[in-house]
Amino acid sequence: MRTRLTERQNQVYEYIRSYVRKHSKPPTLKEIGRGLAIRSTNGVHKLVAALEKKGYITKTPNEARGIALVDTDPDAYAFDEGPPSLPLISRTRSDAPERLRLRPAGFLYTDPRLLDRTDPDECLIARAGDDGMNGDGIRKGDFLVVEETDWQGLRNGTLVAVLFDETLVVRRFDHANGRLHFRPADRTYNEEAFAPDSPDCYVVGRVRAVMRKL
């Protein structure tokens, strides 16, 4: 299993992934620097070297745009012809949550017992976008069964799937002092707080189950 990434390393990784999807080619070090406000290509170079060392990417030495993502086969979880199952959502921004189910990236068959008597029509599958909940045994890449709910219906302390801008993560939810708080379960990640109407975060719903490929 791959060593987990720091928050900044994860940002670099997600930037690369997003760039590849958008431009159909990997970014240069300079472009990564521009995208993440890093002025020195050496700073980017070090972060990228860390991603390679940890097995998240590969690099072709001395080649322009020589970064390649590992495990990028989108067909790995493509639609099979078994019974209908839950939609695996594609990348969505926190300010456009209506697009969550618009074009699923695929579907994942889910044993109904994992749904804990919730309505399957109200559930969807998302993937955890970081290691912020490592302390709770949830890792980057895990499949999450999420029951869509408004944050008003959540008790404090509930595990939620939340979109921070374009990254979907799991956090423990609290509503206090007129703000929404999201606590990670890992000391290298920071708690974040938002005004309830902020476009920078969107609570997708309650995490009902986790599935992981080993």
Next chain:
Amino acid sequence: MRTRLTERQNQVYEYIRSYVRKHSKPPTLKEIGRGLAIRSTNGVHKLVAALEKKGYITKTPNEARGIALVDTDPDAYAFDEGPPSLPLISRTRSDAPERLRLRPAGFLYTDPRLLDRTDPDECLIARAGDDGMNGDGIRKGDFLVVEETDWQGLRNGTLVAVLFDETLVVRRFDHANGRLHFRPADRTYNEEAFAPDSPDCYVVGRVRAVMRKL
């Protein structure tokens, strides 16, 4: 409608397309030259400029791997939920014809009247890979309804879908002097002939219909 390509230009275009699919990034001019036995990067540069001028690709000036294909959205003909229809075959090599139906790129609904009483289970959809049959009103990108048949069952003069290595094209078929002949209907393309057991060509079958998006 885009101006049609010469044979060599089409080879460059198909090389780029194949490279993008295989490497998840566009090739450099040097790589294209290596792939098509062109020693001078200027020779490649000219061919690539022609593709851009004719609207098949775009180029970002002075940028490494700055070639981008136009109209590469694979979802344009993705599976819809209408009745089952014919499989749209993915790229296949002439020496591995058993892979033709292995992983269809999609499906295309086909009016049964286009099949001319042939068994739909024996038909598939392919896309014409060049403009070699322009004289017969068949153009690169056209959808072909192909009835899979062995070449022995074909009359001379039949329109066939044939794989030349990794490129699928339409040609008029003749069997003469112990060889298979494939005649284009365009003066800038060459007739080709193969021994019947050559791995460099494979006759997919008889072209039953053509469909085109305008």
Next chain:
DNA sequence: CCCGAAAGTGAAAATATATTCACCAAGCCC
């Protein structure tokens, strides 16, 4: 308090890649 890891800065050097220049050959059309 010190050390190591992580995340940077700025600059220089090495290498890759795109573009331009001058030229040649073949084929087609007028």
Next chain:
DNA sequence: GGGCTTGGTGAATATATTTTCACTTTCGGG
């Protein structure tokens, strides 16, 4: 026969990109 288009050659130039070097700051753990 000449002109134009297409498809090259080899080389030089310009620009992009990666890699390396020497350094600094912050933070966490021992």
